[in-house]
Amino acid sequence: MKHRFLKTALASAILLSGSIIASSTVVNAADHSFHSSYWTKNKRVMTLRTVTFKRFDALRHRYTKAKKKISFGTDIYVRNAGEFNGWVLAGTKPGSRYWWVYPSTSTKWMLEDPKTYKEGWKGQTYQALNGSTFKIKNLKRVSVFNFDNETDKPDETVLVLTGRLTNNGKKTTPKKWLNNNLNIYPTGTPIKDDMPLDFFNISAGGSYLLPTDDQYSDDFFNATDDLPHNYYVDFSVILYDSDIKANNVTFSDYDNHSIDVPVTTTRADIDVED
Known part of the structure; x- marks a missing residue:
């Protein structure tokens, strides 16, 4: 679900008790009417x-x-x-x-009276020049077991990024915003012209099970749903690359502001009909 956020001072990430609390707000359209x-x-x-x-x-x-x-x-x-x-x-x-x-x-x-903002990372929250912010909520290697799997081998293993995008620019989708603003790749991998890690395109379908399960489908849908100016949304995407076993993933903008994010491991039990 997309949420509209109120007009106050823009996008400050506050470090409190070891966690990042994102207070993401923007300046709305003009305050003064035409006749002012x-x-x-x-x-x-x-x-x-x-x-x-x-x-x-x-x-x-x-x-x-x-x-x-x-x-x-x-x-x-x-x-x-x-x-x-x-x-x-x-x-x-x-x-x-x-x-x-x-x-x-x-x-x-x-x-x-538009402003530009200092781009870069504070903790796991990235702020773009236009004031949009992206917060990494978690990055997990998920072993997915469907209901009819009676073995100890998962049906699939996927690298799932979950985050929150607060949009202070034109209408976009979280997937497009990530592709336009950040390189995402296994730590230690040289940056290439095209991103070593790309994002699962929900609208194009595919063979992944996790996004089709009712527990997770909404967040994956949000990744390719339009997000208007002045709104924020939580979403998930699947990062796929040959190096699915990477222990850390680097998030870097095009001015080399970067952070390395550790990958945690978890299991998901789902119920998806073939």
């Missing part, structure tokens, strides 16, 4: 979706065919343009013939 005097001067905002500014011809008093698309996550300066009933992109001098205008009075497309 706050916007009479240019203010920095970050786009929360792709926004298209239209070119306005002040001499002919009409929009031209020219357009300028500003992609998600871009910092720009805008002001309230009452004369256009929309937003004017900074850079146009007073008296100019042409203006870049976003003809809307909505503030839902912007993040007011």
Whole structure:
């Protein structure tokens, strides 16, 4: 289940009594309405979706065919343009013939006074530049025994990562976010162009039993379910690689902020029909 989190100071991981308590919160969309005097001067905002500014011809008093698309996550300066009933992109001098205008009075497309955050690890919680956080809850090598297995040999052995993603960016899935932000590989393995460990794609099916059991299916489903901005979710993924017996796994971003996480061993008894 996805949870929305409240607006306060963003993402601090607090070390208390030997455990990490994640207080993950974000700055919401703009605090000031379009009609506020706050916007009479240019203010920095970050786009929360792709926004298209239209070119306005002040001499002919009409929009031209020219357009300028500003992609998600871009910092720009805008002001309230009452004369256009929309937003004017900074850079146009007073008296100019042409203006870049976003003809809307909505503030839902912007993040007011955006901040960047220090990326890196604090304990087992990683914070990205945009303030999204990923907390490693556990990393387990799971021996899976189906109900009809009467031997001491598991039906499968899988390496399961369970974590919490708090999303301060555009809509994504936990699986996509991990692939876009972290390299995950057995400790001591050289980093390759492609990740040595990848994630089980629930939507594509596969031969794994554990994600299909009712006890575990929700967390695995969450890994490939869309997570909106301002929400967090707990999820699980299966990491697969030839080195399933690794005792430690390294989590590293692309600036080499990394931690090594020990793998614990456990057993799961499931009830999955063939």
